[in-house]
Each structure stands twice: as C-alpha cells, then as structure tokens.
Amino acid sequence: MPYTYGTDEWEQAYQQVTAQRQADESKPYWMGTPEWLMLYEKIVQGDAAYKEAAKTWEGSVVIHILAKPEIGLDEDLYMYMDLWHGACNFMRLVPAEKGSAGDFVITGDYERWKSVMAAELDPVKGMMQGKLKLKGDLPTIVRAVRAAQRLVELVGEVPTKFPDEVSADELAEFKSTVGALRSDFGI
Amino acid sequence: MFGNMGKVLEYDLSAAEKTEIQLDQTIYQQYIGGAGLAAKIIYDRGDLDAQPLDPGALLVFAAGPCAGIGYSGSSRFSVCGRSPLTGIWGQASCGGDWGPELKMCGYDALVLKGKAAAPSYILLGDDSAELVDASDLGGKDTYEVDDLLKEKHGKQSKVLAIGPAAENGVLYGCIMNDKGHTAGRTGMGTVMASKNIKAIVARGSKKLEMKDPEKVKEMRKEHHANVDDNLLCSALGPMGTSANLESKMYEGDVPCKNWSSGWFEEGTELGGVYWLDDPRTGRDTCRGCIVRCKPVVTINEGPYAIGEAPGPEYETIGTFGTMLLNSDFNAICKANDMSNRLGFDTITGGSSIAWATECFEEGIFKPEDYDGIKLSWGDIDAVIAFLPKLAAGEGKLAKLLAQGSVKAAAEIGQGTEAWLSDSKGLEAPMHDPRCNWGDGIAYAMSVRGACHVSNMMMWLEWGAAEKPEIGLDKNYQGMSAQWKGEAAAKTSFLGCIYNSACWCEFSGIPLGIQQWAEIFNAVADYGYDIDSLMKAGARVYHLQRALGFIWGATAADDKLGQRIMTPLSDAMMSNDSVPDMDTMMAEFVEWAGLRPEDHKPTRETLEAHDLGYLADRLGV
Incomplete structure (x- = not known):
C-alpha cells in the first residue's frame, strides 16, 4: 500500500526505511537511495564552507536524474533538498510533482550526474555548457554560485556505488530496491 | 556574389x-x-x-x-x-x-x-x-x-x-x-x-544576397534556440555583461586596486544582479541579436545624473569600479557616459587612471606637480572631474595619461613599470590571468596586445564553452598550465574567425564549429568544413601577427606586464598564483607552428596557410 506524499505517514515510513537501510546496508551506498541521500544530508549539514556561502540562500534545490531503464531508473529520480540560510533542513527522494516544482531544479542524464558525483564535472561548468539544465530564477542563482558549487561539490564526498558498475546480480538488487521505493513512496 | x-x-x-x-x-x-x-x-x-x-x-x-x-x-x-x-x-x-x-x-x-x-x-x-x-x-x-x-x-x-x-x-x-x-x-x-x-x-538600401536563403532561415531557428537555451546567454541578457562579477571576484578573476588586490568586498555589489531595475531601466541590442546584453540606465537626480543613457559594460565597471576601489555604481554610470561622449577606451583610460592613482598613493606623484590634482583610492569624484581634462589634453597629468599607462610609466620610471598590467602596450581587460592562467598566454600571444576577445580562452577556462570537434574538451583548471598552450593557440585562431566574421562571442558560445561552417556556406558559399574554417582563422592570426613583426614587435614582447606576474596575497582563491608562462608558451609555439627563437611563423606554417608571400618579408 503506497503512502501519500505530504502526509505524516509518508514521512514516518520514509524515515523508518532510511534508518533500517542505513543499518542493513554497507557503504558505499547505492546512488540515489534514501540512505545515500541521508549521508549526503549529514555531510552538507556539517560543512562550514557551505554554511558560509549559503547564508543568504532561500529555496529548495532538486537534483533531477533522467530515467535510464537499463540501470534500474525506469522513471526520473528527484532528490529534493530543503535549504534555508546556510542550513540543510532535510533531503528526500520525492515524487515527480514535488520535485519538478522545486525552486531550482537541475536536470541531467545519469552519466552527467555520475560525472558530478565522481567530481569529474564541475556542476557550474556543466550548467553553462548545457550538460545540466537549470530551471529557476537566474539572478538568484547568479548570486549564489559559490553555494551551489559547494553544495554539489559535497555530493562527491558521498561514497557511492553506481548501478552501471556492478554485476548483473547486484544490478538486479538495485532495481528491486528502486522498485520497492517507488511502489511504497511514489517517488 | x-x-x-x-x-x-x-x-x-x-x-x-x-x-x-x-x-x-x-x-x-x-x-x-x-x-x-x-x-x-x-x-x-x-x-x-x-x-x-x-x-x-x-x-x-x-x-x-x-x-x-x-x-x-x-x-x-x-x-x-x-x-x-x-x-x-x-x-x-x-x-x-x-x-x-x-x-x-x-x-x-x-x-x-x-x-x-x-x-x-x-x-x-x-x-x-x-x-x-x-x-x-x-x-x-x-x-x-x-x-x-x-x-x-x-x-x-x-x-x-x-x-x-x-x-x-x-x-x-x-x-x-x-x-x-x-x-x-x-x-x-x-x-x-x-x-x-x-x-x-x-544609410543604404541594397539587398543582401545569400547562397541558400532557406537553409539560412532554418539554421537561424536552430541557432536562436541554442542561444535561448544557453545559461550564460540567458544571464547576460537580463543582468548584462557584469552578471558574473560577484562570483568571479570570489574566484579572483576581477582585478582590484590596479591589479594589486584580488578582493574588494563593497565591489561585489557592482554585479548586474544588484541593479536589475534601478538604475537599469531597459535593454538595448545589436542588430538581430536576441541576447540583448546592453543595459540602459536612468539616473535623473544627484551628482551623477545622466538621464536615460547606455549603461556600463563589465569592463568599465571594473576599470572605474574595482580598479579604483569605487563601489558607487551611479558614479560608474557617470564616468561611462562621460567616456563615451568624450570618446576614449574605458579599459585603457580607466587602467591608466588606476596606475596614476597608485602613483599618487605611493608618493611618486604630488598634487603640486600635477596642477593640484590628487587621485586617491575610492575617490571617484576626482576621476570624474579629471575626465574632461584628459580628453582635452589639459594639464600635465592629462598629457601624461593621454599616452596610456605603458608610455606614461616609461616616462616616469621610478619603479612604476612594476605596476603595469599590459601586453605589448595594451592594458589588459578585467580578467585576471592569476586565477585563469590560460588568459595569460592568450593575452601575451594575442594579435593586438592584452585582449580577451582575440581568443575564446576565457570561456574555455570558465567552462562556459567547449569545442570538442577541435579537441577543446578537456577539464581545464584555472590555475594550471595543463593543455593551455594548445587551447590558447586554437582559441586564438577561433578569435580571429570571430573578429573576421564579425560575430559576437556571446552568441557564438553555443555554436558548433561545423554548424558555423555550414552557416558561412549557406550565406556566402565559402565551401568550409571544420578544417578549412580553422585554417582561415589561423591564416588571419599569422597575417595580423606578421604585421606586428613588420611594425617592430618581437618575441620579447610576448609577455605580460609585471603586475600580472606578481602574486596576490588577499584573493579568496588565487593567492600566490602566477601563470606558468614558460610551459604554456612552449606548447603554444609548437601548436601554432611558430619558431621558438623568435615566435615568427615557420616558412612551412606560412606556406600551409597560403601565406608564402610573407616568408621573405619576415625573414623566415
């Protein structure tokens, strides 16, 4: 029975699943899973450079990864970050309706985001070169380039297991995980 | 035709x-x-x-x-x-x-x-x-x-x-x-x-004929969609060419205090995002351009009133702003308006004034020797009062600075040559090679002296452009010499295409070179492919540099002013960094087909570019 996003039930169930998976799974975590996102959240929350750079930032940022069925991403994936004045209030995997309505949505295909996560692609350069697409108020983002850069730099500090680099058995496990999350949480 | x-x-x-x-x-x-x-x-x-x-x-x-x-x-x-x-x-x-x-x-x-x-x-x-x-x-x-x-x-x-x-x-x-x-x-x-x-x-009325008007129309649609979709072009429109000033100051790209400082906190708010509606009241454009990057400002009251007028570009905001430690944007608008009316280059003019300000601040110049004029950091009113004198050649300081900073420093001496930021006598634009080293080699090897629009090096290092079809697709890091000589040579040839085709680099950023060649072919029947288009750019580069040699330039002039080669200590990200010119120069010389001993093109290079007629004249 899927939970409805925005309800207390959804939030409680999401937190329980995250905690359980953190306990059960070993690092590096699968890219884009709740436990991976929780680790990212903690890194951002503890980063002094981000806090300083983002002290005037107001608004949500969404990492939007386009679907790639062969690696288990049957549909687009949205990672929602609630950010306010240098604080990272929370990060969640969210349904498409919520994700696409974020204040700043950065969209790219899996390979691009993987390059960012592997610190091979500077996200600001990626946006300027059109490899990542930005939706949101440009003057706001121009004033917050340092914060945006630091935020996405930090994703490179999350130890990550990428689904295109694993065996067929492991990939099947990832697909199953994603499938269950989609089914339960509508993400 | x-x-x-x-x-x-x-x-x-x-x-x-x-x-x-x-x-x-x-x-x-x-x-x-x-x-x-x-x-x-x-x-x-x-x-x-x-x-x-x-x-x-x-x-x-x-x-x-x-x-x-x-x-x-x-x-x-x-x-x-x-x-x-x-x-x-x-x-x-x-x-x-x-x-x-x-x-x-x-x-x-x-x-x-x-x-x-x-x-x-x-x-x-x-x-x-x-x-x-x-x-x-x-x-x-x-x-x-x-x-x-x-x-x-x-x-x-x-x-x-x-x-x-x-x-x-x-x-x-x-x-x-x-x-x-x-x-x-x-x-x-x-x-x-x-x-x-x-x-x-x-004022003319003659019609322009094109080889394939339908294809031109079709490609224009594609080109404009790409420009529309480009993040940089999207920012340059509403925020003007100073859109990135604040973030670039954090990187160390914005020269401050006559290039002696990498940081001017009050100056961060000179960026286009801070004056979106006031005093900006409109946007102008060049014919056919959808970027519309030219700000129109309106200042009706106060000491800097200019009414409705063209606003300052990034370069002018640098030379009359951060270079002088002036953070009053309206005053920059006034200085820009006066410079436009009086008719002088705001980069050389502003840079020369910044150099002179340092001369006053360091006690080399004394007001009593210069008709009572005293320039000081942050005193934009003294600069505004001086501009008409400069244009009129009125007084000793005006006569000195009318020559530009390089000739002025040669006349004054006393160590003031160390405060210059030129190449070949042309004052550098407001992009600091100490944070993007490729700018350094590009300035030094530019056809006209220190210049960021004779090449596309800046866009490459910023990551705003890449041209994989000619190998310009590396992960360029600002304070590194890796791949920069090659990149500067290729982007210098690209720069020659821009200035010969008379295209704007902004709209050219999202343009592929194959696509560009096809536009030339559809418009003017040039028969280009990527190779022949790049070869045309290189041909222009070698000819313009050859004219420089004929007019007295030598390899010894292919360098940067001393100030640019002096490390900063107060920048946020580029302290203790000066471009590794030797490494980049050796690579540039090889990629451009120049002779290491005098930086002239080899005879083979000339002949390969249909420039054999220059060989004897250059003595190669």
Whole structure:
C-alpha cells in the first residue's frame, strides 16, 4: 500500500526505511537511495564552507536524474533538498510533482550526474555548457554560485556505488530496491 | 556574389578620390571578412612604413559575411589599422547597426587613406560616398554629433563618431556607433581623427544576397534556440555583461586596486544582479541579436545624473569600479557616459587612471606637480572631474595619461613599470590571468596586445564553452598550465574567425564549429568544413601577427606586464598564483607552428596557410 506524499505517514515510513537501510546496508551506498541521500544530508549539514556561502540562500534545490531503464531508473529520480540560510533542513527522494516544482531544479542524464558525483564535472561548468539544465530564477542563482558549487561539490564526498558498475546480480538488487521505493513512496 | 557585396571602397582623402576595388571570392574565403579582410587590404595596399597617425596609414572599416542576415550576434564590424597606442596591429570590434548598413550601401569595407584637407565627415549611400564639411562638429562630443547627423540625414542613418579625446590626440580614442556601441580598443578613433574625419554616416538600401536563403532561415531557428537555451546567454541578457562579477571576484578573476588586490568586498555589489531595475531601466541590442546584453540606465537626480543613457559594460565597471576601489555604481554610470561622449577606451583610460592613482598613493606623484590634482583610492569624484581634462589634453597629468599607462610609466620610471598590467602596450581587460592562467598566454600571444576577445580562452577556462570537434574538451583548471598552450593557440585562431566574421562571442558560445561552417556556406558559399574554417582563422592570426613583426614587435614582447606576474596575497582563491608562462608558451609555439627563437611563423606554417608571400618579408 503506497503512502501519500505530504502526509505524516509518508514521512514516518520514509524515515523508518532510511534508518533500517542505513543499518542493513554497507557503504558505499547505492546512488540515489534514501540512505545515500541521508549521508549526503549529514555531510552538507556539517560543512562550514557551505554554511558560509549559503547564508543568504532561500529555496529548495532538486537534483533531477533522467530515467535510464537499463540501470534500474525506469522513471526520473528527484532528490529534493530543503535549504534555508546556510542550513540543510532535510533531503528526500520525492515524487515527480514535488520535485519538478522545486525552486531550482537541475536536470541531467545519469552519466552527467555520475560525472558530478565522481567530481569529474564541475556542476557550474556543466550548467553553462548545457550538460545540466537549470530551471529557476537566474539572478538568484547568479548570486549564489559559490553555494551551489559547494553544495554539489559535497555530493562527491558521498561514497557511492553506481548501478552501471556492478554485476548483473547486484544490478538486479538495485532495481528491486528502486522498485520497492517507488511502489511504497511514489517517488 | 553571396553574403558579401564583392567590393571595397577606398577613399583617398588627400586627393579626394574614390576607388572601388573588386575582390575575388577567394580572398573572402581565405580571410573571411572583417578584421581578416582588413589585414589583407592593409598588407596589400598600405604604406607599411607609415607611422600610425601618418596620412599614409590605412584605416579600414569592414563588416563580415553574415552582417545583416538576422542571426543573433552576426552583425558586428571591425575597425583596423596600425595602433597609435601600441605601434602594432590595431583592431576594434563594434556592435550596433553600422556593419549591416555599410553592406547595404554596397561595400564590405571602407578604406581610408590620406588626410582630408579640412574637418569632414563621410556620407555613405547606395554605391556612393561623399566628403562633407564638418567644421561645425569639431570639439563636439560623440552623442551630440550623433544627434546632429541623425537630425540632418534621418533617424534611420547609422552614425560613427569620434569625440574630443581622439581629436586632441589621446592615443586610445574610440569610435562610437549610435551612442551605445563602441569600437573601443587600440586607438582607432585617434587614427580616424588624424585623417580629419569626425564621423561616418551610412544609410543604404541594397539587398543582401545569400547562397541558400532557406537553409539560412532554418539554421537561424536552430541557432536562436541554442542561444535561448544557453545559461550564460540567458544571464547576460537580463543582468548584462557584469552578471558574473560577484562570483568571479570570489574566484579572483576581477582585478582590484590596479591589479594589486584580488578582493574588494563593497565591489561585489557592482554585479548586474544588484541593479536589475534601478538604475537599469531597459535593454538595448545589436542588430538581430536576441541576447540583448546592453543595459540602459536612468539616473535623473544627484551628482551623477545622466538621464536615460547606455549603461556600463563589465569592463568599465571594473576599470572605474574595482580598479579604483569605487563601489558607487551611479558614479560608474557617470564616468561611462562621460567616456563615451568624450570618446576614449574605458579599459585603457580607466587602467591608466588606476596606475596614476597608485602613483599618487605611493608618493611618486604630488598634487603640486600635477596642477593640484590628487587621485586617491575610492575617490571617484576626482576621476570624474579629471575626465574632461584628459580628453582635452589639459594639464600635465592629462598629457601624461593621454599616452596610456605603458608610455606614461616609461616616462616616469621610478619603479612604476612594476605596476603595469599590459601586453605589448595594451592594458589588459578585467580578467585576471592569476586565477585563469590560460588568459595569460592568450593575452601575451594575442594579435593586438592584452585582449580577451582575440581568443575564446576565457570561456574555455570558465567552462562556459567547449569545442570538442577541435579537441577543446578537456577539464581545464584555472590555475594550471595543463593543455593551455594548445587551447590558447586554437582559441586564438577561433578569435580571429570571430573578429573576421564579425560575430559576437556571446552568441557564438553555443555554436558548433561545423554548424558555423555550414552557416558561412549557406550565406556566402565559402565551401568550409571544420578544417578549412580553422585554417582561415589561423591564416588571419599569422597575417595580423606578421604585421606586428613588420611594425617592430618581437618575441620579447610576448609577455605580460609585471603586475600580472606578481602574486596576490588577499584573493579568496588565487593567492600566490602566477601563470606558468614558460610551459604554456612552449606548447603554444609548437601548436601554432611558430619558431621558438623568435615566435615568427615557420616558412612551412606560412606556406600551409597560403601565406608564402610573407616568408621573405619576415625573414623566415
């Protein structure tokens, strides 16, 4: 029975699943899973450079990864970050309706985001070169380039297991995980 | 002929004689147009022994093959000659509407030689040119001249005008087009003044023919969609060319305090995002351009009131802002407005004033020696009061700075040469090679001295552009020499394509080179592929550099001013960094096919680019 996003039930169930998976799974975590996102959240929350750079930032940022069925991403994936004045209030995997309505949505295909996560692609350069697409108020983002850069730099500090680099058995496990999350949480 | 009109008008002002020169399609294919065509004309027809302000020196105004076809960024024009500021190749690029109008008069280029017997302006019409008395325009500022000539010849006329600065011998006089657009660098306005020409009015009605109009239309749609979709172009429109000033100051890209500092906190709010609606009240553009990056500002009250007027570009915000530790944006608007009206390059002018300010602050200059003038960091009012004197050549300081900072420092000595930020006598633009090393080699090897629009190096290092089809797709890091020599050579050739085709780099950022070649082919039947287009860019580069050698430049001049090679200590990200010029230079020399001992092109390089005619002249 899927939970409805925005309800207390959804939030409680999401937190329980995250905690359980953190306990059960070993690092590096699968890219884009709740436990991976929780680790990212903690890194951002503890980063002094981000806090300083983002002290005037107001608004949500969404990492939007386009679907790639062969690696288990049957549909687009949205990672929602609630950010306010240098604080990272929370990060969640969210349904498409919520994700696409974020204040700043950065969209790219899996390979691009993987390059960012592997610190091979500077996200600001990626946006300027059109490899990542930005939706949101440009003057706001121009004033917050340092914060945006630091935020996405930090994703490179999350130890990550990428689904295109694993065996067929492991990939099947990832697909199953994603499938269950989609089914339960509508993400 | 397609794209081009097939002829150039040469006006011998001394003899009051006009000659129409028919050019073969091969010349256009080889030199593209604009600054490339101008270099070929100057080499073939100029008196290369003439000093920059001698009557025998040529001054060429040239449009590109795509001027007036409605493509975003394709309608600039170039003004070229021998620079009175640097003594070598002089080149200024200008937006606006004049380039297309020149072609609609029936000419791809206007060549001025000699000197008019009396102050005059040139009236261009369909296949016609007339020398008109301008004795009533002498001493008037460029905006007044624009208004008067439009009143006389119609509002649709396109006007180029010089101001008092050029008339009074300031070596970096610029040429203004329709008030808001500037052929700014290397003193082409001063060359125009030396020919007794105050203005050039163009109004034509001839039709531009294209090889494949349907394809041109189709590709224009694609090009504009790409420009629309590009993040940088999207930012430059509403926020102007200073959109990135704040973030770039964090990186160390913005020179402060005459390049002695990498940080000016109050200056971060000079970025375009901070004046989106006030005092910005509008946006202007060049013909056909959808980026619309030119701010219009309105300041009706206070000491810096200018009414509604063209606003400052990033470079001017740097030279009259961060370079002087001035954070008053309205004051920069005022200084910009005055500079435009008086008619001088704000980069060389502002940089020279910043150098002089350091001379005052360090006690080299004393007010009693300079007519009571005292320049200080942050005192923009003293600068604003000085600008009319500078343009008029009034007083000792004005006479000194009218030569630019490099000649001034040579005259003053006392260690002030260490505060220069030039290459080959041309003051550097407001992008610091200490945080992006590639800018350093690009400035040093530019065809006209320190320049960021003679190449695309800056965009590459910023990550705003990449050109994988010619191998420019590496992960370039700012403070690194890796791949930079190769990249600077290739982007210098690209820069020559831009300035010859008279395209704007902003709209060119999202443009693939194959796509660009196809546009040239559809418009002007050039028959380009990527290789032949790049070869044309390299050909122009080698010819323009050759003219520099002929006019006295040597490999020893391929360097940066001492200040740029002095590390910063207060920048946020670029302290203790100076570009590794030796590594980058060796790589550049190899990729460009130059001789390591004198940086001249090898004979093989010349022959491979159909420039064998230069070999004996250069002694290679």
